[in-house]
Amino acid sequence: MGNSRLKLVLNAFVNPAEPAHYLPLARSSNASTVFDFPRSSLDDPEKRQRRRSGSGSVSAGSVAARRRSPSLDDDSRDQSPSRLDADPSSSVDHPHWSRQHRHVLAVVLAVAAFAGVYSLTTPEVLEKARTTVGKGWDRVTGGRFSSIASQEANYFPSSTEVPPGASTWEPACSPSTWSSGRWTPLDPPLRPHTSIWDASPDFHAGACAQNWHRGAWYLGVVPPGTEPGLEGEAQADGQWPMSGYRRRAAGYRWEAGSETCQAEVEQPWLEREGDGEDEGTVKLLQDLVDRGAWLIYGDSLSEQQFFSLSCALYPHVRAVWPYPSMSEWRQVKEEHLFLVPDSPLVKSGKLRVPEDWDYDGSPLVSHVRTDHGLAPDELVSLFQTVHAKSAPRAFTALYPNLTSLSPFSPPEALLTDVETFSPSLDYTLQLFLRPSQYRNISTSISPSYAPSTTPPDALEIERQATRSGSYRALIFSTGAHFSARHFNLPFKPEGGPNAQIEFFDLALREMLNRFARALESASPEERRGKEVVVRPTTMGHDDCHEAGGPLDEEDEKKSSWWSWPDMWRMNEHGANIVRDFNHPLITWLDISRPSNLRPDAHTNDDCLHLSAGTGVVEGWTHYMAYWLRERAAWLDKGR
Structure with a gap:
């Protein structure tokens, strides 16, 4: 199917002029799902140009199109009444029925071809992909779901939960x-030797509920001590002062x-x-x-x-x-x-x-x-999808540097010695x-x-x-x-x-x-x-x-x-x-x-x-x- 024809078929299911709301697969629906990949926005302009000049646009059906659908194999086509070597009774004895049959068959074949192209995105195939490689390709190829059954009540989210336009909504102050x-300076500025609390204007009570560890570090006072002291006044009991750097940092307010x-x-x-x-x-x-x-x-x-x-x-x-x-x-x-x-x-x-x-x-x-x-174990499993044999072309197009790497052995070697x-x-x-x-x-x-x-x-x-x-x-x-x-x-x-x-x-x-x-x-x-x-x-x-x-x-x-x-x-x-x-x-x-x-x-x-x-x-x-x-x-x- 050519690109122009493919677009016509897709337009029957999705209006590309309007961003589709996210509609996950229904739990009780066998409706086919179109997998709409986002525009390429993942690399610098030079890399995007290389990608455009390469294999062209990527669709979720690229792998499915190479697969042979059971309804389109050679045996089924050999028995088609439209073939000259088919059963003669179908075309010779019933010429009027044959024309109708050919018309119906053409429609059936068109639908079957569309189903074959997009078979990878049906719920059943996606589920098979999950059990095969551990992660559904829908999760990692960057697509969003839309559905011909998007108006069914069993799809989430419903309009009673989330009104239309929720994904593009912005408040009066975006x-x-x-x-x-x-950032505008305070007037008057904070004076030297002020306390850390005076240099933290949002902290009115002069203390924090989370006070069991790292408080001095969070507040910008080091080396860490039990409680920060005044600027420039190190104390014998291990408390440390606020620096001039930290005090000056508090001398500004955000002007929206x-x-x-x-x-x-x-x-x-x-x-x-x-x-x-x-x-x-x-x-x-x-x-x-x-x-x-x-x-x-x-x-x-x-x-x-x-x-x-x-x-x-x-x-x-x-x-x-x-x-x-x-x-x-x-x-x-x-x-x-x-x-x-x-x-x-x-x-x-x-x-x-x-x-x-x-x-x-x-x-x-x-x-x-x-x-x-x-x-860490989820990260290791996720990286293993990079080398799964069933990975669709869309995956390698999005992650060329990852897919060019050799698998790690053992898989945990992806991680360094620094604990995650x-x-x-x-x-x-x-x-x-x-x-x-x-x-x-x-x-x-x-x-x-x-x-x-x-x-x-x-x-x-x-x-x-x-x-x-x-x-x-x-x-x-x-x-x-x-x-x-x-x-x-x-x-x-x-x-x-x-x-x-x-x-x-x-x-x-x-x-x-x-x-x-x-x-x-x-x-x-x-x-x-x-x-x-x-x-x-x-x-x-x-x-x-x-x-x-x-x-x-x-x-x-x-x-x-x-x-x-x-x-x-x-x-x-x-x-x-x-x-x-x-x-x-x-x-x-x-x-x-x-x-x-x-x-x-x-x-x-x-x-x-x-x-x-x-x-x-x-x-x-x-x-x-x-x-x-x-x-x-x-x-x-x-x-």
């Missing part, structure tokens, strides 16, 4: 508009890119009455109680957002960490913030809490540590959708997740911690750990062939499909109000401690160390992948520009992590709180 602002954004997103966090809380804190806490908790799923940068929230929401929350910490850096597998019953906001009635609220089993914010979004911290994605999805039910955080390969590291008392603490939980948003971010530090994959940060970036693309597509399938399989009650938000990773800056202040514009040239150039590409790819996936409940929230403008706001001992309290990490919270609140209001109107 992420791009909010991010287009600038429009008056609407400033009024709606930033201003609520700036106004306080006496010792009372600002409007932004109260609104966020009320939304967490009314709409559901945030589940932050990511690496140490996401961990910093959890810590920041534990400071910004203190003394209204307390922290719990069920599992023992990991490695010499004491990373935490999972941690939660709970509402405190004697919070001043609860006592005063400014925060409305249901009478039966479970203060010990309903987290407001949780964080699950993951370096890559997938556990992450539970399985299934564990996190179970927590997100069914927090009161059993889940197992143990995994293979990673020593920190061996069963011996999660004693029975820790498992019981974790089970009780989420017994009444209800999550609204899964906030995911990764990128920094897709590097030669963790994977034995070739890369050229200066822009050449890069298998690290392709593996990031592969892992993100795998995760998006598993997010979507988990939402599809959830009950309406489990799914109600859920959102998956993907946040771009944050850039490091060369010689950050020499920076004199914020940048006016983003500058990739200032992020040339380590694998930081790759992270720019990963963010670009991630934005395209999530957008092309087109799921109404999964959003790429591009709010990275404000942090990319701050080479002066990193921690004192590295140039990637950001100091909590300087307003940079807190800005993520400001905008996410606004976006989720506006999103909920829009969804309520559309139902």
Whole structure:
């Protein structure tokens, strides 16, 4: 079938002028499914040109077209009445019936040809692919689903749950508009020798709920001590001072890119009455109680957002960490913030809490540590799909550098000796959708997740911690750990062939499909109000401690160390992948520009992590709180 004819057939099923809403395969439908691959957006222009000049466009039917359908084999064609050597009774004795038969047969053959071309994308064949290679090709080739049966009630999401336009909706203050602002200096500036809390204007209480480890590092004070002291005043008991670098970093406020954004997103966090809380804190806490908790799923940068929230929401929350910490850096597998019953906001009635609220089993914010979004064994299994014999041509077109590599022997040799911290994605999805039910955080390969590291008392603490939980948003971010530090994959940060970036693309597509399938399989009650938000990773800056202040514009040239150039590409790819996936409940929230403008706001001992309290990490919270609140209001109107 030629390209023009193929387009005509496809147009009967999908209107290419309108982006199709994500419609997973129905659990009780045998409707055929068209697999629509996204535009090529995965490489630099030179690589895209090479791809265009190569094999041409890629379709999901490229492999299926080479297969011979049972209805089109030689035997069946030999018995066709349209052949001169067929049974003579069919054409000689019944000429009128023969013309009708030929017409009907032509239609049947056309339909059969179409079915043959796209047989790889039927639910039955996709399921066979999953059992054959461990992963469905639909998960890793970048497509999105649309269906000729999209109007059937058994397809998710229904219009009663998610109104049309959910995947393209934006609030009055869009992420791009909010991010287009600038950092403005405080007037008057902070004076030298101020305290760390005065240099953390969002942390009103002068303390943090998460206070058991790494607090000095999160706040940008090193070497680490129990509590940070004043700038320049090292103390004999092991406490260390705040540096001038950290104080200067707190001397700026984010001015959003429009008056609407400033009024709606930033201003609520700036106004306080006496010792009372600002409007932004109260609104966020009320939304967490009314709409559901945030589940932050990511690496140490996401961990910093959890810590920041534990400071910004203190003394209204307390922290719990069920599992023992990991490695010499004491990373935490999972941690939660709970509402405190004697919070001043609860006592005063400014925060409305249901009478039966479970203060010990309903987290407001949780964080699950993951370096890559997938556990080590999941990453190894995912890489094995690269060399599966049944891989369609679309796969090799998307991942040419990965597919050119030889298999690892043993498969675990993909991983370096640096331990990867992450539970399985299934564990996190179970927590997100069914927090009161059993889940197992143990995994293979990673020593920190061996069963011996999660004693029975820790498992019981974790089970009780989420017994009444209800999550609204899964906030995911990764990128920094897709590097030669963790994977034995070739890369050229200066822009050449890069298998690290392709593996990031592969892992993100795998995760998006598993997010979507988990939402599809959830009950309406489990799914109600859920959102998956993907946040771009944050850039490091060369010689950050020499920076004199914020940048006016983003500058990739200032992020040339380590694998930081790759992270720019990963963010670009991630934005395209999530957008092309087109799921109404999964959003790429591009709010990275404000942090990319701050080479002066990193921690004192590295140039990637950001100091909590300087307003940079807190800005993520400001905008996410606004976006989720506006999103909920829009969804309520559309139902």
